[in-house]
Each structure stands twice: as C-alpha cells, then as structure tokens.
Amino acid sequence: MPLPRTWVRDADGSPYDVDNLPYGVVSTRGTGGDAARVGVRIGDRVLDLGAAARELRPEWTPLLTAPELNPLLAAGPARWAEVRAWVRTLLTDVAHASKLRLLGLDEVTCHLPVRVGDYVDFYASEHHATNIGRILRPDGAALAPNWKHLPVGYHGRAGSIVVSGTGVRRPTGQRKAPEADAPTFGPSTRLDIEAELGFVVGRSVPWGERVAVSDFERTVFGVAGINDWSARDIQAWEYVPLGPHLGKSFATTMSAWVTPLAALAVARVPVPGQDVALVEYLREDEPQGYDITVEVELNGTVVARAPYRSMYWSPAQMLAHLTVNGASLRAGDLYASGTISGPEPDQLGSLMELSAGGTRPFTAGGAQRTFLADGDEVVLHYSAPGARGRIGLGEVRGTILPAR
Template sequence: MSSWVEGAAGSAYDSDNLPYGVFVRAGEEPRVGARIGDFVLDLAPVAAAEMLDVHAVFGEATLNEFLRQGRPVWDSIRTWLVGLVTDEAERDLVEPHLVPLDEVELRMPFAVGDYVDFYASLHHASNVGLMFRPDQEPLLPNWRHLPVGYHGRGGTVVPSGTPVIRPSGQRRGETGPVFGPSTRLDIEAELGFVVGGSSTLGTPIAAEDFADHVFGVVGLNDWSARDIQAWEYVPLGPFLGKSFATSISAWVTPLAALAAAWTDLPGQDPEPLAYLAPGATRGLDIDVEVVLNGEVVSRPPYSTMYWSPAQMLAHLTVNGASTRAGDLFGSGTISGPDKDQRGSFLELSWGGTEPFDGHTFLEDGDEVVLRYSAPGAGGGRISLGDVVGRIEPART
C-alpha cells in the first residue's frame, strides 16, 4: 500500500521503506524521525498524541533507547508507522509533523558501542590474496571455516557527510619505516548491521536468532590507509590503517523493510561447523554503487557474499562475548566476480598498478558516495541511505 504523503508513492522512500534517523531543526533539540518521500516524520509528538507507551524514545538524541526495546516493540512500531502514512484518516494528525528534508540536519543515528568488521567476500579476499601472496593460495587456511574479522574503533564511526581527514602514520620505506600522510588511501564499500536489545555475557547468539538481535542495516565505508595497514598488520591485523574513520549512512533501514530482499548466497564449501548453522546461509539482494567525483566506478552486489549476516553474528558471540544496543558489525568489502564489481580501489587499480578512469588511490578533495538499493515489499526498489565522504588534507 502506497503512502498518501506527497511525492512518496512509488518512490524509493515509500511506505515499504521508512528508515529511522536522528534530525535537528534550527533552535531545536535532535530527536528521532522516519523518512517518507522527501520528508522526515517527527515521531515524538505523534507518538505522544497517540499515547504510545514508548513515545519517549523518539524524543531522544539517538536511536539507542529505541534499539533497547527489542523485536516485539520494533515490529509494533513499524505496523503503527505504516498505518500513519498509508491511512488517509491519519492525515490530519501526521501532516503537521512532516518536515521537508532540506529543512533539517541529519545527525549520527545511534551511539556506537562495539564495532567489529568482517572479511566475508570470497572475491575480495581472493583478490587481496592474489595481490599480496601471488605464489601461494589466495585464501589462508581458516578463511572458508569461519568469518574472519577484527575489532574496530567505535569512537571514530561518523555519519555520512563528515569530512575524512587523510591519516598519518608509519609505512614501509626503502631502508626502514617512515612517517607521514598515507599515500594509498582507499575505500571499502560495505553493509553494516545495527544490533538492538542485548545479550548475556557467556551466552552465544544462535544463527537462527539473528532477527531478534539485529534491528537493521546501514551503508558503511570502511576507509583504509593501505600503506599504513601493510606495515602494521602482521601479526595482529588492522589498527591505525582502519581506525581513523568509518562512515555510515544517516538512515537505518529496519530489517522489516528488507523482507523482500533475502536471497540464497552462492554456497559454502566445505560445510561450516554446526554453530554456523549450514542452513543459515541467507544473504541480501542489495546493489551498491561506488561513485567517485560524480562518476560510477563500480557496482558491487551484496548477494555474492560468502558468509551470511547470521553467521557473522553467531561467530562474533560464540565465545560468549555479549552485545548491547548500538553495537555495529560490518560485512567487509563487498566485491563480485567481475572487475566492475570490486568494492575497493585497491582491487579496482590492482594494487595501484592498473589505474581505472585515471585513478588509483584517493587524492585530497575527492568525494566518494556509496549508494544502496534493494527490492521492496511493494514490488519496486527501496533506497538505503547514501554514505558520503570527502577527503581533506592531513593535519600533521
């Protein structure tokens, strides 16, 4: 059922989408809204007018309190929200609280707790292996047995539109390490998963319980300084080459909006261990566009990933690690089998040796936009929030 909101019907932000975010108008405090068409619905006054038990969560400056409520509340609010924007009888209540997007500033949608980034694309991992270990098997022995990941820095996850300052650090020189701004600054086009509710320390989350613990998804760009990363990553993995900035979309798309997007992933061989639930290999049919300075340079498909979102969460917690509302985990670079489906400039330029459209790694002033779309329940396509970042010079 399409929305009565002007311009929303048939758009990528119709009633089958309704992502959540945090917005602010001049002179007012930030609070939670939902996007419908080119408007933000200010949820706090509408929920208060209808005396919803959880109305106060929409007056918060982040989504975290709403994330803590859990799946039954998320689902009931979604049903209520769809009714508001599709039932003409609700128009008099809702219309005064529709705010044009161009009148608001979007903020960080949730306060990030822990941030974990995975390495779940077979094509990306194989490409990296071929580049850096040309005389060996591209995949390391553990890769097909578990979702490889690293623990990132939650405090430097920033909302779309935040400038990205070129990081400085150590990198390999001709006779030893040198210090200075990164010269191989890169992107990683990813999908991020936003955790809600909480789990108990010592109790793993089963793969089949994914939907009870994940609220929704965001677009994610895991900016990467490849020269810093290459020098530091042995033996403990990424550190300063990753932790300077990770950008996410300002809109969080709830899992309910992606009901029509679930699909079988290509398959896993050998069969994973039982806790990774061989039957939990469903992924998402989400298309990504990588746009550099206004030109599309790649279209990575998330449907080609090897490890599923449910398997990543199960592995993240199998040792008893607990989760909390606002935790975030990323898919790792999304890359498909074709050259124009690679989700990093490292791959698109094959380590800087094969420029694409005159580019290798990022220059100061470059702007990267990641765009996402998926099948919607209404039969069309919905858009996930864009992830935008412009490179600024180093400050050292």
C-alpha cells in the first residue's frame, strides 16, 4: 500500500517526507524561547512533538517533552512504532493541521539529541583500514592479523560529543616527527575528519548479558551522522600500545537528527563478502548493511562521496562484539562505524586518505589541501534510498577554531 501524502507545504516528495521522519531536540530561538523538547523534521519544518503530546496524547508527554530522546528510546520498540505511526497520521490527515505547531528550521535551535552515556568507535571499513595501514606501516602488513576476525574499536569520550554546528577547537598535545629524537608540544598540524555513521542504542541490557546479531533491530533505535575529528600527529605518537586517546577525545560531532531504523528498511543491503570464517556470535543470516552515501564537503567543495554499503563489518556485528564480554548497554549509548571509505579515489572519508598522508594534495575551494586549517568548514551530508526516493539523514557541520 502506498504511503499517504503529507499536507505540509513543500514536504511531499522532499528528502524529509513521511517515509523519513527523523527525531531531534529543539527549542525556539530568541528571548522567552520555549524549553527544549522532541521534534520531528518534515520538509523544512519541525513538528513540535512535545506540544502535540500535551494536546493529543498526554500519556506520552513524559517521552516527548523531555530535553533529550532518552525517555523515548527507553520506552522500547513497541512504543517507537506507535509514536512513529501516530506522527505519520498527524502529518497525512489534514484534519489535524489546525491542532499542530509547525516551526521553521530557522526558528529553532537544535540541541544534542541524545544524552550519551557511553561511546564506542569502530574501524569497520576494510578500505579505510587498509589505506591507513599502508600509510602508517609502508613496510608492514596493511591489516593487523585480528582485523577480519573481529570488529576492532576503541572506547571514546562521551563528554566530548557535540551537536552539528558547534565549532571545533584545534587540539594541542604532544607530536613527534619521524626524524626527531623527542616530541614537541603544540597545536595539531595534521587535523583530520572521519566521516562515519553512528548507531543510537534504544534499550538497556544489564551487565553480564550480551546482544545477538539477531537482536539488532530491537536494540538500536536509529542512526545519526558522525564526524570523529582526529589529530593525526597526536594520535601517531600516543596510540602505541593502547590506541587512540587525546588524538580523538577532543571532539566528536553528531547530527541533530536521528533517523529511525524503520525509515531505512528500503536501504538494507548485504555486507560485502566476509572472506574469513567467523566465530559463531558474529555470523549473520540476513542482510545487515545499509546503502547510505556520505557526501564530504570542505569549504563548499565536495571532495568525496563515501558509500556505507562497502563496509566490511555490519552494525549488528559491531553491537554483538561490543557486548559479547558482558558489557552493559544503556538507552542513549552510541557506537559508530569508523571512517567510511570505498574502493575508489573519490570515495575516501578522511583527509589522511585523500592526501595520502599529506604527500598528495587535493583541490578544494580552488586551493591545494592536505589537512585542516583554522577557519575551514566541513559538512557531511547523508542520504539513503527511501520508500519514495532518497531520504536525508541530516548533516554534520563543524568549523575549525584556532587553538587556545
């Protein structure tokens, strides 16, 4: 059965039609603005879901008037489906039009949509991992022996996650040039991006239990764009033997909009062939990848279009690995894919790869570039197939501010 049409002006046929309906947390701008609450994007407008709940579904008011999505996440998959169906009815039945409050995107401030308790970042792209391995270890194996047996990841810093549009301060730390005898201290000179996809956990799993790959859809609420900014010079000096720390923990930018998994049903695809026999808890019986494209824009120039469908490890496998040791989950936890890179030169999701470690400048905005300069603006645009055409998964925007 085809989806009914929305009555919201200019939303029908847009990337934010009723086959999408991503959730965010917004407040109105200006003096006397309303408190932050849940909203749903429809076209270039935002349905004030908190106000709609107070008027029409008071029993859902605690879920939809909160300044974060966590109460809705914790309500579980059955409630997610009920709220989504209700929102679709509101936006397709013109009888509801006079009862609803729609706000223009220019009227609202978007807040970090989720109170993130724990953040784990994976390294799930074989193309990215191979490219980085060749740059950092030119005389060694590009992939470590464990890479195709388990999804490699690191535990990031939840307190440094910021919403799209927040300026990112250039980090300072220790760097050591290959020819130097000792490190120096100062602002990073090899500041980079990582175009990633994040997965927002929607249910708590007690410590000591674990999540099967088949439990992915009842555990993860939706996806959000992620830019895991990276100071490559700080990272290169510190990461042996325990992995990323200050080179990553200074900032991670998250989209203001979380797209429910239900909106991505059409975008499901198999992951590329995994050519190593996997331990049982990582084996999948159905397609668990997503056909999502990330457009990487630097100062107004698109420098890459990275295909998420090329990722080696699926989000369900990452989730299963994250919990196989009994680690707990909480509603609002976030894990990310790691850099999304495809096999082609224009499909690379980091500047480290696009510039071959800084040795091969590329052109953006009419200038030759390698790593980020102060004042640079990076925008990641996400899209995927939907029930009526391509849907938008929001953007991740950040401008580089000088070091303190």
